[in-house]
Amino acid sequence: MGALSLRGLSKAFAGNAVLNGISLDAEPGEFIALVGPSGCGKSTLLRILAGLDHADAGEILVGGKDMSNVAAADRNIAMVFQSYALYPHLTASQNIAVPLAMKRLSRAQRLPLIGAWLPGQGEIRAGIARDVREMAGLLKIDHLLDRKPGQMSGGQRQRVALARAMVRHPSIFLMDEPLSNLDANLRVHARGEIVELHRRAGVPTLYVTHDQAEALSMADRVAVMIGGHLLQLATPETIYNDPTHIEVARFVGQPRINILQAIAENGRVDFEGMRLALLEKVANGPISLGIRPEFVKLSPSGRSGVAGRIERLEFLGSEIIAHCRLGVSGDSVIAKLAPQEAKDLIGGMPVGILLAPEQAMVFGPEGRRLRIAEVAGARQEPAYV
């Protein structure tokens, strides 16, 4: 039994389907990244999970128990918001203490003035203060405890928000783009920290992001959501190397995968000297051929490969991105090259574009991946020899 199971969750706003039958199982202690372009329904899914919104259909099971009719507060699900949502009028330590105070103190004990005189509350408050300090130590925010959110930087607020979510030891951890308000340097650093905190807490985590690099680098498994559909849920390696849908292939990877239009005929695809035999039956007609930029090589002499032209070179230090255009079809192709492969290249020059046929992926007209049985094609020698 998974720690968290979603079964066929659907949701529509005013007739527009936002979630279409999302099913997902998280193992205990697993870190799952929900990734997709904005508007794909990932934040809605998170809100439904937290109990802040209701699904039209489907069920949510936490540790085997149905949560559909359990109030948000009683689900023991913690959430970190994109805006951090810290209480602006409370200090950091008061912010972190809120979920504990709501849980451990009775209604009467929480009353201002009167509450402080009720028996038993002193010990509980001391316990809360101890837990807050412990959590602050873990997140290295001890020195911020007396500050209000307005006096903290974005990174500090984010840590306080994490502390507030973690302090009550939730059974599920939800994060809604917690890093998107940080500057780029801090973001990369914070990624590592969140993974480390997750490993220590061992709580199943659902992490929503629109940044595919964040998803690939942090998660045990990545769920790619597009247009309200969960297209693929797999390890980052599988998502990148073996996408099952053209939208997944397009969304993951930077620079984006090259998609070329080709024609399938009698279960075979011929594209510029590359011949692929398909395992699955497919109607004759247009299909898409995907090939990642790192499997595209350029031949400056133009003796081998498909004739094309370099339109623009982008220097990124450790690698060079070449934007090319195929001579015949006019398709644009991006190649990711090592600096020594690119030293003879200049923008505007004609080149031979070599596509590695064994790395090509074929997608059917509706976007589904089609497996390849056999690869044949003119052997292409590496460009830089």
Next chain:
Amino acid sequence: MTGIHAGRIVRFALLSLGALLILAPYIFMISTAGKTQSDIFTAALSLIPQHVYFAENFAKALDKVPMATLLWNGVAVCGLIFFFQVAVAIPCAYAMAKLKFRAARAMMVLVMLGLLVPIHATALPLYVAFDKLSLLNSYVALVAPFTISVFAIFMFLQFFRAMPDDLIHAARLDGMSELGIVARVIVPNAWPAVTAFAIFSVVAHWNDLYWPLIVISKQAYATPPLGLMYFRAAEAGDDYGALMAATLIITLPLVVAFLLAQKRFVEGITMTGLKG
């Protein structure tokens, strides 16, 4: 450089002139409060009293007008009205701004309609109702008609709409009830709106003569403007020095309160986007 300087002087002069125009009656009131009867009725219009007569005029005002009762009535009525207005409007505006319920749209329409109906339109039926309930000449009659302020609901509604939804979601996840959210999250963060509303409410009801004149006929429940009216009609006659001194006393609390909290008021008004 000199252009900027000249521009500044012109701007400053214009603002000063405007301020002077608006302050002129008040300044004249202060001046009159310090004049003797003969000073007031001379043909020449002078701002500086010839014989400084402040002490005498104030003594007369305090002696002839039950000033303590008037001020206490003013404070009690304004305080009660303000308290009930805020206590009703904050939960109402929170529900309309952040909760989804079927009647929300209808309520919004009602609030808008409520903004359009002046007290003068409902004064007569209200008077009849208070009369039937034998509640004329009481604090209830002074306070009750104003406890639900659609203006307050509208103003807080605009303010709460700007509050992030995530803050309320976080509070719900932390285990707060809706009432807890209002008390622990909304109210502590709503003070700019509350202070801005406080000026509108307190100024309006402190200076209100219309409604007290309708429901009050006994000195004991008179609010400051009504008390002054009694004073003018019954005792002062043409003793304008004493009358102005009494007026000065009843306007003083508002002036002092505004000067003390000026910064917060301005903040509150700019933050809620209610200007002019």
